[in-house]
Amino acid sequence: MAFDPLCLSGRTAIVTGSTQGIGLGVAQALAQAGARVMISSEDPQALVAAASSLAQAGHDVHGIACDVTDAAALATLVEGTVDRFGGLDILVCNAGITGEAGSWDLGDFDRVMAVNLRSIVALTALALPHIAASGDGSVILMSSLAALRGNGAINAYALAKAGVAQLARNLAVQWGPKSVRVNALAPGLIATPLSEPLMADESFMARRLQMTPLRRVGSVEDVAAACVFLASPASGFITGQQIAIDGGTSITDGS
Template identity: 40%
Template sequence: MGYLEGLFSLEGRNALVTGGSSGIGKAIARALARAGASVVVVARREAELKAAVDELTEAGCRAAWVSGDLATRAGVRTVAEEAAGVFGEPDILVNSAGINIRPPLSELTDEDWDRTMAVNLEAPFLLGQRFGPRMAERGYGRIIHVTSQQAHRAFVQSGAYGVSKGGLESLARSQAEAWSPYGVTVNTLVPGFVMTPLNERLSSDPVKVAALAERTMVGRNGLAGDFEGAAVFLSSPASAYVTGQALFVDGGLSVH
């Protein structure tokens, strides 16, 4: 095995990627699969899941999909068991699934709050509880949460969404404290504004899109593919001494 393969290869590893049928999650699932991992993609819509996995298998990757609802505890537990039954217990868990309900805070309902917290924060917690200790027992694990600029600052009506992502970054630190002594690293990827279906409300407004691009240092908004290299790094042996961290993949938006 060459030097780079030794650092970054995911051969022999199993990965579970929630929200892996579209956007950032899909790009991450593709990257992990092409780096050698066997990937199970989890989302709700079967047609999108099948299309995403077909792309991977046609490219020679080992991939499968599981459809499920991450908005309930029972749904999360069912998804976890089904996913673990495909290729085996995951060595890599990527929590990219999320919902983006952002009315003005004064109009936020209890139902909006509960559903946002369930999908964006509680599901990653429950999946971590299911898989983190077993990763620790095996001596290798990688947990990656996809968060948001709104975990660090309020803008474009952060509301419950920003709270859920801030909680997710705190969860990553707690998980890192619990399991990193046993070979499990836990980190977050922090996007800037990325042109994905989750951001459809903003991406359909060319004036706002241009204004957000101007806030970056590279002069453009993000694309889902911008996360592939960072995801492979945080999933690989190369990141063994990186844990509890928030890696901003945002073109410099957060520091400009």
């Protein structure tokens, strides 16, 4: 049989925030590549619906409800995955919230940091020993285009996502000697339910597409394909990187 560098057969993955949007697309793509996938969400009903849909499509997918700000729930997610599938090879930390636009309210700041950064620190600490034991694992942290540029509207979110990118670099250095790769993805404007209000704003879209060399909005599949790449042997010598999936928005001045 020919070597397939994108094959994930025999691998087990956890994807957080995976009942809709990018997270669900990532879970589906990893499963299509052959991985066993544990999806998670704090919404039990959405979790059951997503897991059932993926299983009906023939994928080996299970779900565990998890509030990522709850340390005990994170431990249950990791241990439940290892118990069900026999190990852990891939972790995709996707769960996140935007917070209040333009706000410096410290309560909102704390919530955003707890979900978007602190939870990833806690989850990776629990998962990485299991991933290292697999012998060739991959961790993918969801950052954002907001981490690469100044932003006056989503202050705490941008700060947290910049922290996520630095966390990927730190973990890559710490866990590289144990054959674990850690990278971050920085999506730009992606067509999801969360971005629908922006996409409905004609003036915003005119400016954004002018600043995007590919002149289109990204798709969930664009991000999911990058996750498959980073989870697979195809990216075997890539670690500690933040890869922008933004159609080039981050590299142009819009001219």
